[in-house]
Amino acid sequence: MSDTRRALLSALAEGPVSGPELADQLDISRAAVWKHVESLREEGFVVESTPNGYVVADVPEYGGPAIEYGLEADYDVEFHEVLASTNERARELAAEGASDIVVVARKQSASKGRKERVWTSPDGGVWMSVLIRPDEPPAFAPLYTLAMAVAVCDAAREAGVDASIKWPNDVIVSEANNRSSGSPESDGVIVSEANNRSSGAQASNHDYRKLCGILTEMEGEADRVSWLVIGPGINVNIDPEALPEEATSVAIESGPVERRVFVQRVLERFDELHADLDSVLPAWRERADTLGRRVRVHTASGVIEGEAIDIEHPGTLVVRTDDGEKRVHAGDCEHLRPAPEA
Incomplete structure (x- = not known):
């Protein structure tokens, strides 16, 4: 989006503004202002001309300009x-x-997650990727993934969903709080893919349903990140028949929401967190579903089983096992059901 269009949207978001005022603010002709306003109308904005100037009466449900309109975070939006x-x-x-x-x-046709796992991304979800260049060493990259998990969790909670986070970055709704399911609990293991952006793609026997997964990719040098891409895939306005059994959506849990507003909330919260990395771990702990649970984590060097007791910088899971505390930097995490009482 051009700087002129961005400035126009910002001015319109602040209230009635006349054509001459816009021309002065944007340093363009009144005819150019009119063309920009007409372009917004063609994109679905309802822009009314009043005695006090232009007023935005309605905004499209989705789209690049719609997301940027009123967005309180400094990102350009490229919409497809x-x-x-x-x-x-x-x-x-x-x-x-x-x-x-x-x-x-709006839709993805060739989505892939961790280990090249494939999933569908229909209209109704939020499929997005944030490109940033943080001035941090590569070891800090996991903090940005955790920050996005917190941002999505908070946006979901604002929309009325009782969301929490499963290590390291799956946003979930626990079965005990999931209003969309009345299925009985079953014995065994709860399996999930910790970094899979899939809306489902998990085994059965869950006591939670997945709302969002995040795929993060990075390029960097030894001492600094060159670029970081954090890609959440969020089930927002998706009906039950379009989702695997193990997944849920914001619409299922609390009703449909405006996706543009949901995206804005995610981006604004993420922007707050990545500007203050010291706040990420405390925020993640407060929203964690994993901590305090028995877990089984499949790592490259073997399986670690015990109680998840904490998370450390930059996202390391601390597990208390029979052999002492173990620290897990990456792996596929399972929540284990407690053994039934005798």
Whole structure:
């Protein structure tokens, strides 16, 4: 989006503003102002001309300008109706030197998560990737993924969903609080893919349903990050028949929401957190579903089982086992049901 269009949206969001005032603020002609306003109308904005100036009476439910309108975070939005993968497009933009861009797609046609797992991304969800260039060492990258998990969790809670976070970055709704399911609990293991952006793709026997997964990709040097792409895939306005049994959506839990507003809340909260990395771990702990549970974590070097007791910088899970405390930097985490009492 051009600087002129962004400034126009910002001015309109603040209230009635006349054509001459816009021309002065944007340093363009009144005819150019009119063309920009007409362009917004063609994109679905209802812009009324009143005695006090232009007033935005209605905003499209979704789209790049709709997301940028009133967004209190400094990101450009690149919107696509259909895109193979928002992460892939963000990587292309990173190679071109871009930064502070959010790639959003109404649908994705070739989505892939961790270990090349594939899933569908229908219209109704929020499929986006945030491209940033933080001045931090690569070891700090997990903090940004945790920050996005907190941001999504908070946006979901604001929408009325009793969301929490499963280590490291799945946003979930626990079965005890899931109003969409009346299925009885079953014995065994609760399996999940810790970094899979899939809306489902999990085994059965869950006592939670997945709302969001996050795929983070990075390029960097030894001492600093070159670029970071954080891609949440969020089930927002998706009906039950379009989701796997193990997944849920904001609409299922609390009713449909305006996706543009939901995206704005996620981006604004993420912006707050990545500007203050010291706040990320405390915020994650407060929203964690994993801490205090028995877990089984599959790592590259083997399986670790015990009680998840804490998370440490930059996202390391601390597990108390029979052999002492173990620290897990990456892995697929299972929540284990407690053994039945005798």
